[in-house]
Amino acid sequence: MKDIQIRPATSADFEAMWTIFSAHLATGETYPFECDATREAAQGYWFGPGVTCRVAVLGERVLGMYRVVPNQIGRGRHVANASFMVSPAAQGVGVGRLLGEHGIAEARRQGYLAMQFNYVVSTNTAAVMLWKKLGFSIVGTLPKAFRHKRLGYVDAYVMYQLLQDPDHWPTTDE
Amino acid sequence: MKDIQIRPATSADFEAMWTIFSAHLATGETYPFECDATREAAQGYWFGPGVTCRVAVLGERVLGMYRVVPNQIGRGRHVANASFMVSPAAQGVGVGRLLGEHGIAEARRQGYLAMQFNYVVSTNTAAVMLWKKLGFSIVGTLPKAFRHKRLGYVDAYVMYQLLQDPDHWPTTDE
Secondary structure (H helix, E strand, C coil): CCCEEEEECCHHHHHHHHHHHHHHHHHCCCCCCCCCCCHHHHHHHHHCCCCEEEEEEECCEEEEEEEEEECCCHHHCCEEEEEEEECHHHCCCCHHHHHHHHHHHHHHHCCCCEEEEEEEECCCHHHHHHHHHCCCEEEEEEEEEEEECCCEEEEEEEEEEECCCHHHCCCCCC | CCCCEEEECCHHHHHHHHHHHHHHHHHCCCCCCCCCCCHHHHHHHHHCCCCEEEEEEECCEEEEEEEEEECCCHHHCCEEEEEEEECHHHCCCCHHHHHHHHHHHHHHHCCCCEEEEEEEECCCHHHHHHHHHCCCEEEEEEEEEEEECCCEEEEEEEEEEECCCHHHCCCCCC
16 A cells, blocks of 8 residues: 555546546446546546546556545535545555545645535445545435436435534635 | 416526526525626526526516526436526515426426435525425535625535435336
């Protein structure tokens, strides 16, 4: 694990990221994108305006990636949203956790006051457990909101955590 | 009330809609957009690709509007999202309720299986009460997720309702 580095993603990483992205979509178990998602959609998702994107690499090999974006504009932009994907070939060895910790720290560094996941598939127990370990709580349950490829309609969770002590949040408009 | 009609919005309605939109943004109490939101942003919000937009009119006068869009792509597109705005000059006479009922019926007609509001400001009690009356439940609470212009950071609610009996939802992938 100590040789894994996390660094800004570049366009040279895109092919490897597209492979990971496509593998996730093919399962139909974790993300809303379907198999027919285009390379352009993936490009926009990981490299669009306002997206902070980082990759975990072991030497030349991309093991996974995350993105951080504002979850809302304007009066909701103090809350970050983030997405994480790990290569199927690198699962179960802690890459998700490394990326998660890094993404949370990055959002905090950028001044976000909280982080929200809008759509964690309830049957993705590895993800739910990881996010709980990293400080998130389930703050909402969306009944049958995800059409799981194998299981049919399943619940999705909204998960959330404050990133800064609210007593020290910046003052607002007035 | 019986003379109020709800019909598809056209580009000729945009000026009136922009006035209503701007009035809501100026309060800073209900929607994340800030006062510096552009006409282009409003245009995209109400008339962008995939947006169903309806206006409530009394003769020539636009009293309010709603939009219905998929809340997620792909594996989440069976859940609708909707937004509603009523002209400050027409508030308190039931236009919101008319629009709400119409929007729910429209989403059902389009085949959506559920409807989700991602971001109902908790202090907007009139809205929260209306949505409860129209069948929504609070399924999540987002701590301090909205930067209210007068009150500072306040909670936002995720609200949700099924639009069709799940026993009769269409079968899925497999």
